[in-house]
Amino acid sequence: MRRPVVSESGTRRSILLKSIPMGMTIAEKILARTSGESSVVPGQIVDAYPDLVMSHTATWRSVNVMERVGATELYDPDRIAIVLDHIAPAKTEKNAWDQQKSREFARKFGIRKFYDIDAGIAHLVLMEAGHVAPGDLIVGTDSHCTIYGSLGALGTGIGYTEVTSVWLTGKLWMKVPRTVRIELTGAFPKGVFAKDLMLRLIGQLGADGCTYESVEFYGALMAGLSVSERMTITNMAMEMGVKCAFVPPDRMTEDYLEGRLSGREYAGIAADPDAAYSRRIDVDLSSLEPMVACPHEVQNTKPVGEVAGTRLDQVFLGSCANAKYEDLVVAASILEGKKIHPDIRFIITPGSKQIMLEAMKSGVLQTLIESGGTLTNPGCGACAGDGGVMADGEVSLSTANRNFLGRMGSSLAEIYLSSPATLAASALRGVISDPREYL
């Protein structure tokens, strides 16, 4: 019998040590700094001042709240970032009015970190542009703000009214989360990626496996794991309910940030060696297989072999989880010189304009399009049902992070989730397929 890939053990804080100052985890350090406390403990509620508050297509709603409140002054326009990524360009007149409202707000208040419909998905755009540094606290109108932990920043989602509140007051109350330590051992086998790891974890721990907790990922392979893969890890961590997730910053992070932060200084951040974790989860990567999330919950995961052969109508290479340059390269490496199955629609939505430009220059886009794909503008696209909508009874395989009922159109359609490699292999055969046969 094979040993389980994921095993759990509790390492609860000793009551005897309660009165002695203990080391802090990454989330504790960030919440202490941004609330002006010397130290914080899980469960404590602090008034934190975020370094950045992001709003995407929801911005007009926050502007509405500001008008309703009657406020005319912002706490700090330079802590505000706006990226119009969902339903962009505008599809209806209503969308156009909403976007107009967002643009006028940015202009009126001198929001310099404003990115219009050409830029791409907010999370990727903000990281590329150097607005995210290790140790930052970032809140935003999107649950996948957890992705900023790929660079050691605490990112977490809030609603649009709360965004207005942070615009006006500069702060919000936050509860200090407990921290879970996830230790990865071994390396990814061929054809297995960060997406497969996360689908496995979500499947095993469940959609509320880490609700309200911070998660830190460690392991020998991390030193060589690209920032792109780290983004997939911290993005997907949301699907087990986390408040925030971190890959501790290292040399790889520094290399990514070099030249992006335009001179902005940042102190490194790491958990203290004696930081207290609520539990530790060990994951053995060597026995991981490519994974697929089945309809209609992300936690409904299976090894690809168990669903291989499932007929597909559409595949979507997009989203903040897996439409980064590296993801497009992985798909192109499988599709190069080949044609996708004639019954399949293949939608390619690069995560950002920069990613799209890079893929144009390297020829990756040409490979993907020649294989039978159709290219859309960078942004959230079909992940949130904007374009690529599905009809009754249709089945889609997507590299996105959610497969909820009705998310991509009809509630009688089905969405499966996978890595870009599994997606590419499946596009070739028209049915869900194991990518290892092509690598």
Place this chain on the structure above:
Amino acid sequence: MIEPVKGRIFKFGDNINSDVIIPGRYLIYIDPEKLAEHAFEVLGDGYPDKLRDFQILVAGRNFGCGSAREQAATALIGLGFKAVVAKSFSRTFYRNAINAGLPIVECADLVDAVSEGDEIHIDLASGEIRAGDRRLTFPRIPDSVLELLEVGGLAEYLKARQLRNTGGGQGG
């Protein structure tokens, strides 16, 4: 002092996500009544109209998981729900409900102790739920949160603060 909430309950299971509560294509609306017209519609089966006779939504684990969309809370208000009680909530839904002025209570035992249509009574100030002969308790809601709920949510709270700051309100 915040008023107790009374009403008939409608029951949901575990992991009801915010895409199911209100699909992304309706996020162009912020009006509670407009959102309510499309709440839970992906479930078919008479939703959302069949929810309109109930005042308290009771659910299992992880209610409101997924997207951080605030309209998941406002859609419930539009349907006429006066409170939500679940075994557990996603953190974004929990915050959004409070900010929208929708009373939200974590109580692990309620969902299994009641049947659909039962009338229950929630005393938000003291942290007690009465369901028939049964009494269940939940951790007392902090005063700061009760204050938000009493004024009808974060926007109203900010409005009052703004009036104070500009001298237009009480104590000006």
